[in-house]
Amino acid sequence: MATPEERVAELGLAIPEVPKPVAAYVPAVRSGSYVYTSGQLPMRDGSLMVTGKVGGEVSAEQATECAQQCALNALAAVKSVVGDLGKVVRVVKVVAFVSSAPDFTGQPGVANGASELLGKVFGDAGQHARSAVASPVLPLDAPVEVELIVEVA
Numbered sequence: 001m002a003t004p005e006e007r008v009a010e011l012g013l014a015i016p017e018v019p020k021p022v023a024a025y026v027p028a029v030r031s032g033s034y035v036y037t038s039g040q041l042p043m044r045d046g047s048l049m050v051t052g053k054v055g056g057e058v059s060a061e062q063a064t065e066c067a068q069q070c071a072l073n074a075l076a077a078v079k080s081v082v083g084d085l086g087k088v089v090r091v092v093k094v095v096a097f098v099s100s101a102p103d104f105t106g107q108p109g110v111a112n113g114a115s116e117l118l119g120k121v122f123g124d125a126g127q128h129a130r131s132a133v134a135s136p137v138l139p140l141d142a143p144v145e146v147e148l149i150v151e152v153a
Contacts, residue, residue, distance in 0.1 A: 002099040004085035007121045008072070015085070018076045019043040022139055027077035031090075035081050035152055039145040040073035040096065041138070042066035051141040055104025058143040067096055067113030070146035074114075075121070081150050091118050091128040093149040099142065107132040116144045 008015055018027050019040065028037045041067075042049045054063040071094075079085050096111035099106075111132035118126040138145050 004075075004088065004121050008075075011117075011120060013068075013072060013117075015076050015079060016044070018080045019046075027122040028074075028081045030081045030152070033151050033153075034092070035078050035148075035150050036150045037074045037077045039095075039139075040070045040148045041140065041142040041145055042069040042078065043073060044069055048061065048140055048141060048142055051088060052143060053099050053101045053104070054110060055101035055106070055138075058099075060104075060106050060109060063098065063110040063143050064113035066142075067110050067146055068117050070096075070144055071106050071117045071148070073113035074146055074148045076153075078150055085121075087152045088122060088125065088150050089153050090125045090151040091122055091148060092151055094118065094128050094130040095132070095147045096132045097135045097138055097145040098132065099136070099138045099144070104134070107134050109144075110144060113144075114136050119150075 052058045098107040
């Protein structure tokens with residue numbers, strides 16, 4: 001049976017290094033059997049993939065890819081705390097914030113970038129509760145920010 005990291009690789013992706021926090025916080029905290037990640041931005045190779053509002057400067061397709069990158073960054077944060085993504089028992093909750101133009105209403109579709117990745121990586125254990133929230137602006141003018149709550153062994 002493939003490990004979560006192997007499933008990520010099969011998708012042509014990789015768990016990145018944990019992005020450095022942009023303020024005074026840590027990327028993830030474990031409390032008992034749960035790991036809570038800080039909001040993760042779509043950082044790739046040290047910079048944002050794109051900036052701006054979804055439905056404005058950023059297309060829904062670009063934002064969906066950003067949400068996937070946010071989820072990968074969140075998994076990196078989880079791994080930094082537990083050492084092995086194989087310890088993830090369940091993805092409990094995903095919160096996706098989408099910096100949206102006033103008339104953009106496709107936040108759930110954008111959040112699917114994160115949700116679908118987690119389903120492919122963890123199977124049934126990747127099915128989760130979720131919120132997809134419109135925001136007028138996010139840190140560094142990021143189009144998407146994602147946080148996770150996962151249960152670990």
